[in-house]
Amino acid sequence: MSIKRIIVPIETADGGRAALKAAAIVAAKTGAGVEALHIRQRPQIPATEPYAFGATVSNEFLIGLEQAAVEKAAVLKRMFDETAKGAATMRWVEREGVAPFDVGAAARVADLVVFGRTASADSHREAANLEETLFQSGRPVLLAPPDAFGVFPRRILFAWNGSREAARAMAAASSFFARAEAVGVVTFGAAAGVPGPDDAAKTLRLHGVTTEIISRDKDDRDADGFLDLAREWRADLGVMGAYSHARWRQIVLGGFTRGMLAQTALPVLMAH
Numbered sequence: 102m103s104i105k106r107i108i109v110p111i112e113t114a115d116g117g118r119a120a121l122k123a124a125a126i127v128a129a130k131t132g133a134g135v136e137a138l139h140i141r142q143r144p145q146i147p148a149t150e151p152y153a154f155g156a157t158v159s160n161e162f163l164i165g166l167e168q169a170a171v172e173k174a175a176v177l178k179r180m181f182d183e184t185a186k187g188a189a190t191m192r193w194v195e196r197e198g199v200a201p202f203d204v205g206a207a208a209r210v211a212d213l214v215v216f217g218r219t220a221s222a223d224s225h226r227e228a229a230n231l232e233e234t235l236f237q238s239g240r241p242v243l244l245a246p247p248d249a250f251g252v253f254p255r256r257i258l259f260a261w262n263g264s265r266e267a268a269r270a271m272a273a274a275s276s277f278f279a280r281a282e283a284v285g286v287v288t289f290g291a292a293a294g295v296p297g298p299d300d301a302a303k304t305l306r307l308h309g310v311t312t313e314i315i316s317r318d319k320d321d322r323d324a325d326g327f328l329d330l331a332r333e334w335r336a337d338l339g340v341m342g343a344y345s346h347a348r349w350r351q352i353v354l355g356g357f358t359r360g361m362l363a364q365t366a367l368p369v370l371m372a373h
Contacts, residue, residue: 104131104276108211110204110234111139112227114180115247119217121184121191123245123368127213128190130253131276135191137181138207140198141170170197200226201233208238213273215243218365231362235343241273241372242343246365254338254368255282258315258331260357262288263295266342269372271301274340277370278310285334286312289326290319324360331367343371 107124111117117137124135144166174195185191196203208214216231235242254277261267271278278284284305288298302312317330331339343358361369 104133104212106211107133107135107213107215108208109135109137109215110208110230111137111177111181112200112230113217113219114177115219116217116227117177117180118184119219119245119247119250120215121181121217122247123217123243123250124215125185125188125191126250126253127215127243130280133190133212135188136194136211137185137191138204139174139177139193139195140200140203140207141174141195142166143197143199144170201229202237204230205233205237208234208240211238211240213243214238214240215245218244218246218362228362235371235373241270241370244362244369244371246368249337249366250368252337253280256334256336257281257284257338257340258327258334258336259284259286259301260289260327260339260341261286261298261301262342262345263292263297264342264345266345266373267301268342270340270342270370271304273372274370275308277338277340278305279308281310284310284312285315285336287315287317287327287330289317323357324364327357327361328364328367336367339367339369341369341371343373 104127107128109117109120109124121135121137127133128135144163178193178195181193214234231242234240257274257277259271259274286298286302286305291297298314298316302314305312315330317326327339339361341361
């Protein structure tokens with residue numbers, strides 16, 4: 102299916118602004134509508150002693166949390182209004198819930214989910230929303246740095262390793278591939294027992310995509326190696342499967358996905 106519904110989870114002003122600008126560019130090219138989604142965090146009741154004083158403290162604490170959530174939502178809504186500038190294709194959606202779980206659930210009906218990535222606005226909850234969406238929504242995620250997504254992507258670098266995650270990313274990026282001037286299918290070392298880059302490129306070419314196969318040594322198989330190649334190839338979008346290896350392994354030992362989530366230079370479309 103083509104991209105017709107874009108959801109942009111909003112958790113911080115800087116990240117939300119970057120995501121909305123990227124979503125607007127994609128929407129202008131694809132005719133999609135954009136929903137800016139903010140989950141106003143429902144206060145969680147803390148454990149207290151079974152005394153009147155404890156109950157009073159808990160009630161005051163909850164009221165304070167509710168007020169803080171309302172104030173935060175108001176700040177983010179103002180940012181949305183300033184960024185959207187009355188665009189008919191963009192609307193604000195706000196509801197009470199529990200992030201990141203409600204973010205991942207809401208994203209399941211989107212054709213594309215867009216997150217912003219800024220060096221200064223990398224909150225724990227924003228990162229949690231991103232990973233929950235990757236793992237629980239089943240939908241593709243576009244990660245957009247603030248100054249790197251100025252136009253709809255023309256040169257796309259696709260990391261292919263033969264995994265099911267890479268296959269899902271290839272399908273998820275079809276609307277981007279179809280509009281690209283060139284797509285580079287890059288592989289870092291040969292993988293046995295799975296389709297190689299030739300097969301992936303063949304599928305893209307059957308869909309009319311101008312494709313180039315790029316081979317790199319397996320020692321370059323990390324985020325830095327991919328980003329170096331992206332600069333060399335003048336790519337303006339990366340496409341990849343996310344967490345082809347276990348998430349715990351990437352958290353402990355580091356990995357391609359973790360490195361790409363941390364960087365702020367290249368827009369990346371991911372699928373898990």
